[in-house]
Amino acid sequence: MRQALATAERAGRPEDVGLAYLHLADLLTGPLNVIEEGVVVARRGADRVVELGLGRTFETRLLAVAATGLFRVGQWAEAEKVIADALRHRPSGADAVELLLARCRLSVAYGDVTAADRDLEAVATLLAGGGARHVLPLLTLRxxxxxxxxxxxxxxxxxxxxxxxxxxxxxxxxxxxxxxxxxxxxxxxxxxxxxxxxxxxxxxxxxxxxxxxxxxxxxxxxxxxxxxxxxxxxxxxxxxxxPGEPALWARAVEVWDRRNHPYPAAYARLRQAEALLTRRGRDVTATAARLLRQAHETAQALGARPLREEITALATRARLPIPTADHDPAGAGNPSGTPDELAALTPREREVLALVAEGLTNREIGQRLFISERTIGVHVSHIFDKLQVRTRVQASAIHLRRRPR
Incomplete structure (x- = not known):
């Protein structure tokens, strides 16, 4: 696809350029799971098709791809901005469907029932018997x-x-x-x-x-x-x-962590903890408490209210403490018990973490700090190891909780 994009650019065929950007962004944010790069490609493509005078169709679809990718990696606030920017052009028909589905996905996860219902009805009206490509996501969101x-x-x-x-x-x-x-x-x-x-x-x-x-x-x-x-x-x-099988939920956690999709990983942690709490033993309870803390941190950082409330309800029933953004006993959010998790980070790692929490990709952070993308990747890996987290959302949650108020 990269070669097809380069060929289309050299040949001066604007529509082929738009299609190449769209297919490449779809592949990267979807099956290939190189989501951050896919988001960058989608946004760069959106700018490029405007330069080429292709109208709003390609731009709208590329921004929808970017928003979906941002949702998957847990950068929900940035996804909202992208969707709002695209909807300002008042897309219609099929162009609007992808954006409305992306916005509805956020509303469902946020627990905004009114907004989700509104978008679901709008999509249903626009589809009017359309194909499975959009009908299945619509019904899944319902x-x-x-x-x-x-x-x-x-x-x-x-x-x-x-x-x-x-x-x-x-x-x-x-x-x-x-x-x-x-x-x-x-x-x-x-x-x-x-x-x-x-x-x-x-x-x-x-x-x-x-x-x-x-x-x-x-x-x-x-x-x-x-x-x-x-x-x-x-x-x-x-x-x-x-009550569920903890090992099966642990497998789901592992798979979604590896894909760097924090939302389903947090849901799986909730269910793993729920299954563990039906067993007996101090070690089992401690593991369940750790899983609930991790899931709660992710849900809190994302703004996933329904998931957060279910995590809190389970913790309350099990009489387990759950830290909140406003009340976090020293070390409660960190299995090691360290009062300040960020103390282990170097000044440069703290700087990188702050930019990760802003939703920047490794490439964008490298450009901001004038160092290579590869070096940023090394810093991010060290940050994950020191904070004992697996995703950018979990790391961002710790940064946001520990930063000076």
């Missing part, structure tokens, strides 16, 4: 919103519609929808307000089996994304038979 509201039947209906009314062969979309369906059944069971729909569970397990079997033939990057969602599916199934 299911996610309904679950945070405790409306499990509505979540089930949205998932059932997705499986019945579309004929999508997109493995990632199907795996994501299946996870939401299995989660809805598990939530209904855990809430004791409804029974498990065994027919729905059987169908969802058939879908996950088909996706798993088909993904063997897919390219490795696509297979990795599918496997991450299937790890969540497998772990959710364990909740249908009881």
């Amino acid at each position: 299911a996610g919103l309904a679950m945070w509201q405790g409306r499990h039947d509505e979540a089930r209906q949205a998932v059932a519609r997705g499986l019945t009314e579309t004929r999508s062969d997109d493995l990632v979309l199907l795996a994501t929808l299946a996870w939401h369906g299995l989660r809805a059944e598990a939530e209904a069971y855990a809430s004791r307000t409804g029974r498990i729909d065994l027919t729905a569970v059987r169908r969802l397990r058939q879908v996950t089996h088909r996706v798993r079997r088909t993904s063997v033939q897919a390219a490795r990057p696509v297979r990795d994304v599918v496997d991450a969602f299937l790890a969540l599916c497998t772990a959710e199934v364990s909740r249908l038979d009881g």
